[in-house]
Amino acid sequence: MNRSELVNQIKTKRSFLCVGLDTDLKKVPQHILNDEDPIFAFNKAIIDATADYCVSYKPNLAFYEAFGVKGLISFEKTIKYLKENYPNHFIVADAKRGDIGNTSAMYARTFFDEYDVDSLTVAPYMGEDSVTPFLGYKDKWVILLALTSNKGSHDFQLTEDKDGERLFEKVLRTSQQWGDKENMMYVVGATQGRMFEDIRKIVPDHFLLVPGVGAQGGSLEEVCKYGMNADCGLLVNSSRGIIYASNGEDFATVAAEKAKELQIQMDAELKKHGI
């Protein structure tokens, strides 16, 4: 999916919600466990219930890999189901990969050629040649970690260099030599509040993938106030707050309600910004 298609989806659906598919068999409703492939059954129900309210899905690879071969089959089925039934939803494979050039090239082939997802989260620590192998694919995106939502983001990402530039700012600035707003986004945690102002000074036009609303405590209003741009420029993710809102038989209905609540808030935010 290219940038203008994504922006169109956001404007049409009045939503910039990304639903995180962090599917954990310890947390899904008991009755789902009777299914032959409970992970896929859960995902399918969540997707069918929430698709109207979101523009994107983000399966987190860790949750699939945890079940080895079976988990990977569930992941593949989920991607296939999305592509066949909801081809206008932007798929983020949240895998946080990044390795030396020939290895990153293997990961790129896997996620973009084999799974054919729209985007992949990538860690920047290893620098240019660990990121650029992901950038040669038409309408595919790198989503580079910049300022993450967790407590540990303070350990290294905020370290200032001699000129007062913080590491996440250096990542934002440097990586613009590798890709542009048509093939690169950045992960910025919703918990980072006013830091979005500093981020928008460096990447005014890029999309930001924003985890941390909900379970992690970030505020949607604050994210929009400081982070939204003329094309919206945000994909705000919620995982646990939607998919585990109920663990009864009504889990999909409740997930839809939670997604709709966010969509309504997002519609209001878009209007506030004249979008």
Added chain:
Amino acid sequence: MNRSELVNQIKTKRSFLCVGLDTDLKKVPQHILNDEDPIFAFNKAIIDATADYCVSYKPNLAFYEAFGVKGLISFEKTIKYLKENYPNHFIVADAKRGDIGNTSAMYARTFFDEYDVDSLTVAPYMGEDSVTPFLGYKDKWVILLALTSNKGSHDFQLTEDKDGERLFEKVLRTSQQWGDKENMMYVVGATQGRMFEDIRKIVPDHFLLVPGVGAQGGSLEEVCKYGMNADCGLLVNSSRGIIYASNGEDFATVAAEKAKELQIQMDAELKKHGI
């Protein structure tokens, strides 16, 4: 495997070689492709041929994931084969994972409980809570990226903060509050030469996993000169230089010769250092 067992293996076998299983079906000998599971068939032949000359194997997950479910089955079979037939070899899953706490916990469960490998490479960008979930497992290791072997290592890892401390040095220093020499190692590229001196000032006793000898141009002699400690403290990896030394029917024999060449050099280096 714990630290003293690893040191014993090195002293007994007179080798600190780690063979990287970056198994790429585009590079394996043609005749292997006729096998039902060519990745595993190749690995098995390489392992049987080189086990006497090395103390460790390092499958790189990217190369297995590239083949989806089939690749993951080959990975699982390789780990099982190693554990059953060569239980004294230290297994590194080279996956460079690292995510927010609950996700890292999922990865830890996958690699340490399910696959039961000895160690996992982890990226430090997301800080403490992305790394510590991997540290609670008995005789299991985090191998944290510090100063990698690739060109892109210069982009961020060498950035100096206000006090002149470089990012990789901060990673080494800070992470010692999370783990110790019994459960944490560091990745330092063989291409980094005298930087090993600076690294040993911060982590004199830790093991270092050193990729980059061979195809990437690093020098074993230099690595040992500046990086070896009283317990050896090094696992030097070679992947392409061993496993693709021949792509004929003699590939395993030639891989064994290459591994043996390195083992002989390593024996000499150990003696030079009184080990």
